[in-house]
Amino acid sequence: MLGLNGRDTTLLVIVAALALLAPFILNPFPTDSGLAQFNAGYPDLMQRFAIFGIFVIGFNILFGLTGYLSFGHAAFLGVGSYAAVWIFKLFTYNVVPAILFSVVIGAIFALAIGFISLRRSGIYFSILTLAFAQMSFALAYSVLSNPKFNLTNGETGLQVYADDPQMFHGDHLPNLPHLFGLSMRANYEMSVGAWDFNFNAGYYVCAALLLIMFYLSMRIFRSPFGMMLRAIKSNQTRMTYTGLNARPYALAAFVISGMYAGLAGGLMAAVDPLAGAERMQWTASGEVVLMAILGGTGTLIGPILGAGFIKYFENIFSKINDNVLHGWFAFLPDGLEDFIVAILHPFIGKGWHLTLGILFMLVVIFLPGGLVEGGQRIGRLFRRKSGKDDAEKATQSTPAE
Amino acid sequence: MDAIILQILNGLDKGSAYALIALGLTLIFGTLGVVNFAHGALFMIGAFCAVTLQKLLSLSYVVIDETKTDFMGNPLKVQAPYVEKWFGPEIGEAIINWSVPLAILFSIPVMLAIGVAVERGLIKYFYRRPHADQILVTYGLAIVLQEIIKYFYGANPIPTPAPPAFAGSVDLGVALGFDPNAIIYPSWRLIYFAFAALIIGGVFSFLQFTTFGMVVRAGMADRETVGLLGINIDRRFTIMFGIAAAVAGLAGVMYAPINSPNYHMGMDFLVLSFVVVVVGGMGSLPGAVLAGFLLGILESFASTTWATTTIPGINQVIIYLVAIIVLLTRPRGLMGRKGVMED
Numbered sequence: 001m002l003g004l005n006g007r008d009t010t011l012l013v014i015v016a017a018l019a020l021l022a023p024f025i026l027n028p029f030p031t032d033s034g035l036a037q038f039n040a041g042y043p044d045l046m047q048r049f050a051i052f053g054i055f056v057i058g059f060n061i062l063f064g065l066t067g068y069l070s071f072g073h074a075a076f077l078g079v080g081s082y083a084a085v086w087i088f089k090l091f092t093y094n095v096v097p098a099i100l101f102s103v104v105i106g107a108i109f110a111l112a113i114g115f116i117s118l119r120r121s122g123i124y125f126s127i128l129t130l131a132f133a134q135m136s137f138a139l140a141y142s143v144l145s146n147p148k149f150n151l152t153n154g155e156t157g158l159q160v161y162a163d164d165p166q167m168f169h170g171d172h173l174p175n176l177p178h179l180f181g182l183s184m185r186a187n188y189e190m191s192v193g194a195w196d197f198n199f200n201a202g203y204y205v206c207a208a209l210l211l212i213m214f215y216l217s218m219r220i221f222r223s224p225f226g227m228m229l230r231a232i233k234s235n236q237t238r239m240t241y242t243g244l245n246a247r248p249y250a251l252a253a254f255v256i257s258g259m260y261a262g263l264a265g266g267l268m269a270a271v272d273p274l275a276g277a278e279r280m281q282w283t284a285s286g287e288v289v290l291m292a293i294l295g296g297t298g299t300l301i302g303p304i305l306g307a308g309f310i311k312y313f314e315n316i317f318s319k320i321n322d323n324v325l326h327g328w329f330a331f332l333p334d335g336l337e338d339f340i341v342a343i344l345h346p347f348i349g350k351g352w353h354l355t356l357g358i359l360f361m362l363v364v365i366f367l368p369g370g371l372v373e374g375g376q377r378i379g380r381l382f383r384r385k386s387g388k389d390d391a392e393k394a395t396q397s398t399p400a401e
Numbered sequence: 402m403d404a405i406i407l408q409i410l411n412g413l414d415k416g417s418a419y420a421l422i423a424l425g426l427t428l429i430f431g432t433l434g435v436v437n438f439a440h441g442a443l444f445m446i447g448a449f450c451a452v453t454l455q456k457l458l459s460l461s462y463v464v465i466d467e468t469k470t471d472f473m474g475n476p477l478k479v480q481a482p483y484v485e486k487w488f489g490p491e492i493g494e495a496i497i498n499w500s501v502p503l504a505i506l507f508s509i510p511v512m513l514a515i516g517v518a519v520e521r522g523l524i525k526y527f528y529r530r531p532h533a534d535q536i537l538v539t540y541g542l543a544i545v546l547q548e549i550i551k552y553f554y555g556a557n558p559i560p561t562p563a564p565p566a567f568a569g570s571v572d573l574g575v576a577l578g579f580d581p582n583a584i585i586y587p588s589w590r591l592i593y594f595a596f597a598a599l600i601i602g603g604v605f606s607f608l609q610f611t612t613f614g615m616v617v618r619a620g621m622a623d624r625e626t627v628g629l630l631g632i633n634i635d636r637r638f639t640i641m642f643g644i645a646a647a648v649a650g651l652a653g654v655m656y657a658p659i660n661s662p663n664y665h666m667g668m669d670f671l672v673l674s675f676v677v678v679v680v681g682g683m684g685s686l687p688g689a690v691l692a693g694f695l696l697g698i699l700e701s702f703a704s705t706t707w708a709t710t711t712i713p714g715i716n717q718v719i720i721y722l723v724a725i726i727v728l729l730t731r732p733r734g735l736m737g738r739k740g741v742m743e744d
Binding site for chain 1: 541721
């Protein structure tokens with residue numbers, strides 16, 4: 001189907017089902033129950049899942065296939081956001097032109113930065129991309145927001161004001177980003193028994209784009225072009241000796257991943273019409289690297305898993321506080337309960353970064369292939385068990401030696 | 402002329418910090434071949450050694466001063482540090498005031514221990530993994546160290562003053578033959594520069610003039626042969642990691658009075674230090690030091706009003722611009738050896 005083989009079609013269908021049914025799947029606990037804090041089915045978080053999913057899928061096309069570790073990818077996300085907000089300010093709140101423009105701007109930026117950075121590889125490439133991203137961040141933060149030429153609005157962040165021209169903004173249209181009149185904040189809440197499910201227009205726009213982008217990345221992975229990118233990763237020297245110039249391929253991958261990042265940035269502005277320079281800071285670039293590694297680089301589903309994992313735990317760990325912990329461990333004797341809560345205290349609430357850092361280190365140390373490799377190992381464990389049973393049966397019939 | 406000298410001096414303190422961190426990074430890269438993203442965190446921990454010592458020394462107990470009364474008419478409660486009780490008020494006060502220099506002694510064993518522990522406990526397992534994995538695991542380590550510090554010390558910067566003797570400024574202009582008040586420079590920054598020069602000189606002479614340093618240099622050139630000669634090069638490299646951590650830590654201790662330490666100061670310096678290392682040339686110790694000072698001074702020149710009015714924002718991007726130009730025109734850096742990481 002759609003030019004995919006059977007396994008990939010299954011994967012695409014699974015991802016599509018997960019994305020479309022996310023409001024149900026992410027809301028497994030009744031709204032009033034104690035476990036409701038583990039629900040992730042509210043619009044804001046679901047949007048972030050989809051947006052960061054797109055961002056990481058794009059990053060994975062570069063890092064997973066070509067092995068070029070870019071430490072400045074957040075720059076493209078940032079310029080994408082700025083581009084989208086400028087469309088909102090100047091023309092219309094409709095998200096379609098805004099998103100298209102942010103993709104184009106992301107591509108132009110990626111072309112310029114990639115053209116220069118790809119002259120070097122390995123750590124030098126990382127440092128070059130990092131330098132460009134930090135430059136963009138510094139410029140967006142300070143210089144490009146002077147009164148004469150205010151492109152970024154500096155520390156406050158770029159946003160839409162009432163006196164902006166908005167040339168094509170009809171009076172009947174919502175005064176927020178919208179898709180041909182359907183506000184991105186439009187939300188339909190469905191109550192089934194004790195459960196409340198949120199269906200959010202913004203989320204479904206993001207999810208639809210996520211599916212398209214996932215499909216595209218699948219096609220890239222399976223294409224001859226993807227094969228070339230893998231060749232760059234496995235042995236660039238040999239590729240050059242066979243008479244192929246690696247740089248155009250790497251540049252194409254870089255621009256594609258820049259477009260993904262620009263799209264993610266545009267979507268970020270589409271669900272919340274605000275763009276700030278801190279989106280371009282190198283820690284943001286580091287976060288996308290974290291997500292890609294955690295999920296499993298070079299795999300199709302890994303980036304989505306990684307993005308979901310980090311965003312989910314970021315949200316959950318930062319919500320849990322001491323009272324919640326006391327609630328969980330209430331069945332223990334008082335002294336023990338206090339002791340356990342005291343031990344867990346640094347890892348929750350504001351300390352979730354610590355948990356994330358430890359998790360990340362564990363994954364890099366023990367599971368270089370990320371969550372996907374973890375899943376495969378578990379799968380193999382079961383398969384080996386059943387395989388062992390067969391082997392045992394075989395040895396029983398013919399005793400060894 | 403005096404303006405130029407002033408800018409050079411202004412660049413020296415940041416340049417010293419860059420140079421010290423870059424020196425440690427290069428030591429680790431040159432010996433172990435590991436790209437250490439946690440080095441900024443080690444710098445930060447050094448600064449927090451100074452904070453810790455200052456807090457420890459000013460631990461106080463409450464005494465009731467019978468001679469004075471507060472506004473309610475009750476005897477006044479006075480916080481009296483223990484050190485003043487033990488050593489008498491004058492020496493005690495001096496100890497508290499001089500806590501930052503004292504923290505040098507305190508931080509060396511701490512940082513050596515942390516460095517050796519990190520190398521034996523974590524980095525050791527990453528020699529054979531790709532550079533990307535090393536970057537990632539040390540990045541994770543940096544996050545963890547940073548968050549631990551944040552947990553214990555909070556997110557706000559903690560002011561850590563220099564000893565009062567160095568709190569003021571000196572009028573260097575007079576000493577150099579310019580008009581008075583032409584070049585006024587904070588004394589602590591001069592101290593920082595002198596200290597950095599001392600450390601850098603110490604590290605270089607340690608490598609150059611001791612047997613241990615000779616073996617380490619030999620190991621940097623050809624690890625396998627040194628191993629075959631029956632020398633336990635791994636242990637020496639571990640110690641070098643500890644020394645590199647101590648250098649970063651000392652840079653942090655002395656930097657505490659210049660910039661109040663906060664938990665993410667390391668990350669801010671790390672990115673720039675990497676740029677410094679690359680500009681100087683991966684694996685070249687003199688290159689790291691030279692590039693550190695050079696970029697520090699360049700940054701300070703770019704921050705002058707003249708530069709910022711000519712090219713707005715140049716002060717924010719100058720280091721990255723230089724790095725990009727150097728990487729594109731001379732990828733092995735200013736003083737990098739031919740063939741080391743040159744691709």
